[in-house]
Amino acid sequence: MVTQATALDDILVIIPALNEAATIGRVIQTLQTVGLSRIRVVDNGSRDRTPEIAADAGADVIYEPIKGYGQACWRGLQGVDSDIEWILFCDADGSDDLSQLPELLAQRADFDFILGNRRGTAAGRGNLTPVQNFGNGLASTLIYWGWGYRYHDLGPLRLIRRRAIEQIQMRDRGFGWTVEMQARAVECELQICELPVNYRPRQGGQSKISGTLSGSVKAGTIILITLAVLYARTFDVRTFDAQTLRETPAPHHLNSKLQNSAPPPGDRIHEHPPENISENSPPPPWINRLLLGLSTVFLICGAVWSLPHGDFLNEPTAVPQFWWGMGAMGVGFVLAWGLRSVTASWFWGVAIATRIVLLAMHPGDDIWRYLWEGYIQTQGFSPYDYAPNAEILAPLRTAWWSQINHPDVSAIYPPVTQFGFRLLASLAPSVLLFKAALTAADLGICWLLSQRFGYLATLLYAWNPLVIYSFAGGGHYDSWFLLPVVAAWLWFERPYARSLTPVPPLFHWLGSAFLIGVSIAVKWISLPILSFLAWQSLRRGKGMLMVGVVLMGLMPLVVSALPFCNLQACPLIPTGSVFVNYGRSADLIPYWVADIWPPSRWENWLYAIPLGLVVVWLLLRTRQFGQFAEWYVIGLLVLSPIVHGWYFTWLVPFGVASRNLGIRLVSLSAFIYFALPHRIALDNPSWVLTQSERWSLWLPFVIGVFWTALSQTFSQRSLRQSSASFRSM
Incomplete structure (x- = not known):
């Protein structure tokens, strides 16, 4: 084991720097205190005294006029002395806690690539911005899905053998430098180690990335594109890996006799072919991987792009920018139509990641009514009796009250919906809480559909930009009524229900009717669907069953309406x-x-x-x-x-x-x-x-x-x- 007493002259420190005059001197001094004397600062076009201060502190300063984090790092690797065995990268802003360097240096005998994990300490996690925490988690997860190695951070503090970085053959010249190095390290089978390190807020100067929304979006987009390109580069078009096709098959059309039947175990690798691909000549697996990577990039980048542009009614530029973001998501959605298989982790990863991004988006104006109607119920008022602009409710008006749409109209949402609004408002009249509840139902639909039809077919719902925006972004409550409808459908429509005989079990009839009833009590439009079950039971000559179906279907609405109705009136629908x-x-x-x-x-x-x-x-x-x-x-x-x-x-x-x-x-x-x-x-x-x-x-x-x-x-x-x-x- 190499200890700190070992000479450190075989280590070259590379520090990319851009306008870091306030911190670069202290960073160099700290490195020298640790025992590192061969320090190279790559000035990337500073307009302050960064290069002069670095030179005065004893560093070797070189210049790289082409902007880019990766470009500066690459320049620092040029012309390295032959006796250098290790390369240490660190930031110039003083955010890296360099006092922990001895712990990293002590691992050189056992590992090729040693990284500082900022998320491994409470202080590190606390000082990372929410954007940094989310971005690191997302990128680490994508690397795990694509390469099978679980990183925890993309931090800049990293020590790597010189021959290892030569083996990696870095190509990125931008902010994708760190993620490329980590993904390629796995491909090259390097011995990798992550050590928890502290992380501090930048000690001076201005952040070029995480300090601004545009910089964060740009960096995130670059990282995702880099991962997609790297993933595509790993494909070997000359081999066929049957494991890539281990996935649940997509369904045939509704008129197929096998639509909802579970496939035989031996058939589970055969996917429903996209319309434009011949079933007899499956494409090579690298095409599926390429489509999967591109689809993921477009979906997530589109969601990130749309995030700041949700206030459609007040910001003149919001909708055009939103269209750009949704257009990118639409491209990813269309690319997914050509997939032949998708794993569960990738299916859920993209579905959840895109929704998490849009949870932070400014909601549609419906949600203010949801909050209001839930809130006034906690204060003892029925939303069916009073429109939002009623004078009696004036003392309850909140800071967001003016954003309620149609303030002269009382509640039009059915009573189970009102109970949901009240429950959430009793916890907190929070937009994020309401949107999270709507998104949870949305993900429940994803799960139900994927269990019946498989992950590949369910991409039509789970990766659908309209679905993702409507519930996670816009905060529209329609997922609440869709969830019980989908559950009723899948509960009722089983292989034995394909003809008038035999009759499905009684429990399935009544259970489906009850679920439809819940949906009716959430949104009125489900009512005609109940007539389908009633008619089908009558067609089978089961008159009493039809009565039971109707009663079970109406029960949730009737029971939930009781607190809002009396013998004189039941104002559930504002007919005027x-x-x-x-x-x-x-x-x-x-x-x-x-x-x-x-x-x-x-x-x-x-x-x-x-x-x-x-x-x-x-x-x-x-x-x-x-x-x-x-x-x-x-x-x-x-x-x-x-x-x-x-x-x-x-x-x-x-x-x-x-x-x-x-x-x-x-x-x-x-x-x-x-x-x-x-x-x-x-x-x-x-x-x-x-x-x-x-x-x-x-x-x-x-x-x-x-x-x-x-x-x-x-x-x-x-x-x-x-x-x-x-x-x-």
Whole structure:
């Protein structure tokens, strides 16, 4: 074991520096106190006295005019004396606790690469900014997923053998230098050691990265891109690793006899092929890895880009920047369509990371109503009795009260939702708490879908930018009603429920009905789905079962409504509301009808009639829960006078099974909706999409839905013809 008494003349210290005159002298002196005399400062274009102070302190100063942390480090490695065996990198800002260097130096006999782990001490974790802590954790996790080695920090304090860094062959010249070194060290099978070290706030000067939001975003993006490039470089296109395909298969279309059946164990490596790839000629595995890496980078970078741009109604630049971020996430989402497999860790890592990023985003304006309605319940007032602007509630107004939308309208959310709001508000009327609760339900949906359909198919939901923004970013409560609907669907629709006989167990009927009832008591739109279960039980000649289904489905709503109702009134729906009766937002068919028949513009109730006809038609035509629910929601959206962008998330869970092209496309085009709040920020009060905006939002959805419907029709027709030919033979 080499001890501190060993001569340290074979160690070269490299310190990249940019405008660090306030600290560079003390850093050099501390290094000299430890016994390190060969110190090289790489000045990266300082405009202060950094190079002069470093030279006066006894360091060798060289100049690198091209900006970049990696560029400066690379310059420092040029022209190194032949007797140098070790390279020590440290920062020039005084944040590294160099008094702990003897502990690192003592490990030289046993390791090739020795790093200081700032997150390994309480002081270190406390002095790292939240952005640094998150970024280090994310990058370390991605390295673990990609290379199988668990780092804990990307800290700058690191000691590496000279021959090891020559073996690594560093290529990055920017802020990806540290992450490339760590990933490549694993590839090169170096002996690696991390030691806990203290970390201090910078001792002077100004941070170029973690001290600014733009710098943090830029550094994070560079690190993610670096990891993606490194991961792509590890692919060997000449070999095929069967382990990369060990994944649950994606489902066939709803009309397949095997849609929800569990696959035989021997078939678990066969993935549902993307539409543009031949099943008979699978692509080499490196393509899957490349798509996976690029998809991850675009999704996470897009989320990070969108993070500061959530105040759509007040900041004129918010929506355009948000569109850029969502566009990047959309690219990652589309790339994921081509994947042949995905591991559980990668599936959950990206799903959770993107949602965590957007939890910190400024929410949509709905959430202020959620907070308000929960808060006034804790003060003894019913949100059904008083609109937010009621004078009796004036003493309760909070700092965010002015952000509540439609302040003259009392509560429209069903009673179970109100209990949820009250529970959260009793803990704290906090935006982050509410968004976390909504995101938890969202992740619950991810889990349910992945358990039935596999991780690959569930990417349509879990990595969907519209879903990720709507719940984690915008803070819309729709995940609360979707979770019990999805649970009811998957609980009811099992292989034995494919025909009118045999009958599923009674517990499944009533359990699914109860879950639908919970969903109804969270959001009214689930009510027609209960009619599907009731009708299916009646079709099987089970009249008493139908009664039980209806009673079980209505029970959650009735029980939860009791505290808000009495014998004289039950004001759960503000039927006199101007918003409910006349409101319009991004509508499709009602907009066309109003062009032809203007009086319909003021009669929203009219569209309940065609929607009822759609429900009846679906009851007669469909046999499967998921199929009914999907087409009911499609009908609801195209007929509804009020459509918000996040309403399209109602379809996405069912798209995991049906692979409906329209659902995929509208997950991207729905972001055009945010042109409406953008106009408000520009002092344009018009809440009406232009013709081009309306077509751009709806046309991809309509075309995709028709394409999927026609494809399924032709497939069924071909199957029937093939069966007839076989019987005739």
